[in-house]
Amino acid sequence: MKLIQSRDNPFFKDIVKLAGSARQRAKAGQTLLDGTHLLSAYLDAGKQPLHILLNSVALKDDEVEALLKRAVGVPMTQLDDKLFAELTELKTPTGLLALVEIPQPLPADSRFALLLEDIQDPGNLGSMLRSAAAAGCDAVYLSKGCADAWSPRVLRAAMGGHFALSIYESADLISVAATLPGTVFAASLNGDAGLYDCDLEGDIAFAIGNEGAGLSQALQAAASRRFTIPMPGKVESLNAAAAAAVCLFEAVRQRR
Known part of the structure; x- marks a missing residue:
């Protein structure tokens, strides 16, 4: 050696x-x-x-x-x-x-995807990738404003989740939302339905936005449906990684 x-x-x-x-x-x-x-x-x-x-x-x-x-x-x-x-x-x-x-994913039609817009904190991004892998997602699409998915900090936070997913960096999320099969659900504070009232059993994708600003209006408009996560407590919003986990595992619950 x-x-x-x-x-x-x-x-x-x-x-x-x-x-x-x-x-x-x-x-x-x-x-x-x-x-x-x-x-x-x-x-x-x-x-x-x-x-x-x-x-x-x-x-x-x-x-x-x-x-x-x-x-x-x-x-x-x-x-x-x-x-x-x-x-x-x-x-x-x-x-x-x-x-x-670094694996180069091939073009494919995803059946259970996560769209992440401008997730800038490496720990949050890694946690979201880990949750996506654990929930059985087949693809994660990252906007250009996201942290580097293959940085040491993101890799550590994801704990191996990278290797169970197809990860598409610098993706045009509006185009992705338009071409994915099934329903694209956008997390929003002004959604027209609660998460637990949505049918998540078919081909779906969740769109989760930036830690501070949330999803852009353009991506919300491109989604099939906007929803909120019910929060009976005295806070306005969840951490982006926590919100993603709640959404993904509500889908898991409905599909079990």
């Missing part, structure tokens, strides 16, 4: 750029998975990483050793511990990073 100890190593410099730049990730079509859980989820999805990076701690870890046995033929490099620390944001890193290709 190769050992890198210098910050001037060209491969390490490329990895640093990839870890810190959405533009670089898009250009390379690659991202980094930080930790054993994400690599395990990636392998469970039938995929193999391009490269695995380890520190000295990981080399002594039984869970890491088991994962490495599943990464057949994948090149591996040990990084000096200080260099590895520059690549991870985890307070207690597992000592493992995997370089992977």
Whole structure:
């Protein structure tokens, strides 16, 4: 196994750029998975990483050793511990990073989708992707104003949800709403129906808007129906990730 100890190593410099730049990730079509859980989820999805990076701690870890046995033929490099620390944001890193290709979804007619408009907080976006995967969505469409879906923070928050979904970034949500089969439901404070009164058993999509501004008027107009989430308590709205989870799992409840 190769050992890198210098910050001037060209491969390490490329990895640093990839870890810190959405533009670089898009250009390379690659991202980094930080930790054993994400690599395990990636392998469970039938995929193999391009490269695995380890520190000295990981080399002594039984869970890491088991994962490495599943990464057949994948090149591996040990990084000096200080260099590895520059690549991870985890307070207690597992000592493992995997370089992977960002999946490119094929055009498809979704039957249970999530449309996300300008979701800017990486934690919220990752949580929404995780909920979508758990609820059985087949696709998530992200507007240009959304956070980078393949950033380390979003990947960590989604906990492997990325690998169970087709994720379409920089999507024209109005065009998507017009072409999806079934009913597109737009979450709105001024909806004409309550969520629990909507029929969610057929082909559907939920449109959820920005944390502060909600959905744009244009996307609300493009949707088939606007709805509200009943809130008998003394608050005006839910966190965007919480709202998405409520909607998705009401659909799950109706379809069970």
